[in-house]
Amino acid sequence: MSIEQYLIPESITECLSQLGRFEGRAMLIAGGTDLMPKLSQKKITPIALIDVTGIDHLCDITETHAGLILGAGTTHAQVAGNEMIARTWPALAKACGSIGSPQIRNIATLTGNIVTAMPGADAAVALVALNARVEIASADGKRSTAVEDLYSGVGQSKINSGREFVTAINVPRPQHKHGNAYGRISPRNSFCLPIVNAAAALTCENAKIISARLAMGPVADRPFRPRQAEAVLTGAALDDLKAIDAAAVLAGQEANPRSSCLRGCADYRRELLKVIVKQVIMEAGERIAWQS
């Protein structure tokens, strides 16, 4: 079986009707950085590709009162280089700047990063910590789902890219004083998969953390939230180093990384998680402190 058609719809409606026509045997393509290797290794065998990059305004980045709206075609390079995002959502900007090489960041989209559903995907880890949601359109209508609820296993997204179309990613604007940060540890300084990565998003009132969201990868079958670590932080003072240390240790314990002959054994990865989780909590906290 080979690809018989390559379609370039100009609107979401047209795209959805094309998806419908192929009854699940067509796949959407944007940057193609994950799709192309899978196609060439015959891991997937669609009969048509629908290229969404011809749809107007798909790469728009919009800041509203409610937060950030990223068009489904937004690339990593766009986000990494956006000053407004770097001000309010530095975790996202940094995560997007950590992936691959400049060439890959120039074409790889955040939507792809989510739909590919890899547990260590840098942008997705940041988006989970930031409580982002995606808007999904299909023949049946529209729905909005939290990024963290889109995973059904390693590499398995609940988004059916043979039938559904992500129209936007929404990152909510934090309601209180807020800080977020992202970090990763990788064998070399660029163009490299992470051994571990983590993101933290904290909100604060009267120097007390009132909510904490942490996400880490690749330590589970999805970007993973260590709920016990989050609970320890919630209610703690912003400068409570004991609580931060306790949260970092808990995060390491809650994680379930794999032992890998390429990326380190599980025990080492847990040790690194302590370091990186503490680092992102501290950085997020510092950002809040600056706002005071």
Add this chain to the structure above:
Amino acid sequence: MENEYAVLGRPITFVDGLKKVKGQARYLDDISLPGMLHARILRSPHAHARIVKIDTSKAAALPGVKAVLTGKDCPGNRFGCDVPDTFILPTEKVRYAGEEVAAVAAVSSKIARQALDLITIEYDPLPAVFEPETALKADAPLIHADKPGNVAKSYRIERGNFARELARCDHVFEEEFSTPRVLPGYLEPFGVIALWEPDGRLSIHSGIQAAFQARSEIAKALGISPSRISIKVPAIGGAFGGKIWIRNFHPIIALLAKKAGRPVKYVMNRQEEFMASRPRVAARVKVILGMMKDGSMVCKAMQIVADNGAYSWAAPKVTLNMSMRTDCLYRFKATRTESCLVYTNKTPTSGFRGYGNSQSHFALESMIDICSRKLGLDPLQVRLKNASRQGDTTLHGWKLRSCGLGECLEKAGAAIAKDRRPKSENGGRFKRGIGIACMNHVSGNRAGNNFDGSSSMVRFQEDGKLAVYHGESDMGQGARTIFAMIAAETLGIPVEDVIVMPLDTDVSPFCFGSYSSRVTTVGGKAVYLASLKVKEQLLDLAGNLMDVPPELLEIKNGSVFIKSDPDRKLPVAGICQSAIRSKATKALTAYVAYDPPTQGADENFYGDYSSAYTYAAQGVEVEVDTQTGQVRILRVAAAHDVGRAIHPNGVRGQVFGGIAQGAGWALYENIVYDNGELKTTSLRNYNMLTIHDMPTVTPIFVETHDPVGPYGAKGVGEPTLIPMAPAIANAIEDAVGVRINKLPITAEDVFAALYPECHITPVR
């Protein structure tokens, strides 16, 4: 110091640099011949298996397929280097996963790939063995029936009386080191185009480092005479030793082209490069070092077990270098090495920048720091105290006609100790340390009575331009630029007037090849001598034209002039025209076959075997993140005794490249197998150094003006990689007090050593 030369030592642009930058250089895959077919190769999925049956009928019937080749179509000649144990395609059994089993030529690469899927092979899997230590066991499966014990080659070399010297030492130290398989990692995948000419001769286009060696090896494999083959070498996108020797695909594609009656192209894909290219010989090296209290090194012994893989390519020679060269770095009284090269059911290993010398330097140069620290001595001073010096004849009979080892050590040591960053920062999280390692290497390497020289033909053309013909490949290192510079300097003409001709064994003078860091030294010397001869012819003729004795003439800036009356001059172009286009009938051509004045190693490996020995010391400053174990290389001071830097930009390029590749070997790179299954199958999970990991580099040239090399020059290609790994290991110990005896030194290894209480056991 003022540069007395018009061309040498000047910032000349690489002669092919602009073409490469503009994308105009022609690499193998840019070449397309009329009627050319594309080949793909079917490779064994088994590490060790008997071939029961091969059925190619469906593949042959696929429209577009023009030829299918299996072992039964090939002559059964064995070929290979020191230990010829290789067949073109196997008929009885496969010995590693990735071994070539069948090949298809078709009108497109896609059809050829589809045809591979239609070939059915019935295998009977055999027990396989993946580690040399296991392969040496008495009950291990035998990989080659005629190689008992799975031993491909073993050496025992002793100089002086090791046992007696050891007995008088104040201290005896023993350590074991290991180095992994790593890929040469060149940018351009290896490949070939083969074409049988109407006169029955075979034309081979291939970006190979040693064209004349390729010609004789392909001839051996096919059972034909070498002069029936012509090897044409296009631009090469990096080689690093991985493209010195032919691969099985060279004769395979030649036979496919014969069967199909059309030209056939084959270029490896990156996955094949990982699966079936020729990695560095992995080795375990045990070192015993005998020392006196004052830091004198008395004697050294090594026991080496090296991984040959399934067939022998350069690994026997690599293991020999590993067994010998470090014995000549210091003034040992006695040395002894016992080494064993072992067959395993993995991809054959071979030569890669350093050619064995890098592995043993990691061991010895780590060892010296370990022992010096135990004795409370400064490792740099211990090195200086024991370093070989100019005028020495070493234990293996090397005559050190030039040797700047001491100066390299002093300069690199001083440079790295200067401007150090704080030893500790961020509350002690980041610790910094410095380390140094030195090395010796060769510029060429004569075995027995073999030729170890180079040849060149230099020919003026009627317009005064000079054609230089050469048989040594330029794989990006800048050989063509060096040849042009030496010819231009010697003949007093601008570099732009020199054309270095493409390499074609039908036309190019006989050469041994671009390896052993020998090209500038012996290849450059051949150009120098041929240029001198042509200069003599030119001045003779100019003397006639100007009516003065030729000894009163000199050439500069493209004109011949009278030394005592520089205003009386004739342009070289004019003289060339009257030489070639007149009854004067001068050839203005010289062919020189040069062989350096060395005796070569005897059957006991004793003897002065290299035209020039090279020395270097590299100082490194590292930063260790004590919370993660990550090592960052901050600075490198690289002092190299290059004899004379003919092309300083080229030398700097070698220094930067060798440091990048050496640091990658030290910290990141590793071909990983999990119970025989290759895990590093692409650049996705095989980490080479990137620009973001590159330290600040200070190159330091030590110019000792070797008496043999052209204008005093020696080699530098391999030396820049060799000291990196031990210098990094030494700097890590200086920073955090942790010693790692294996490569690569991963962050996980450093972390595990820093925190033994965490019981981290790296998976490997």
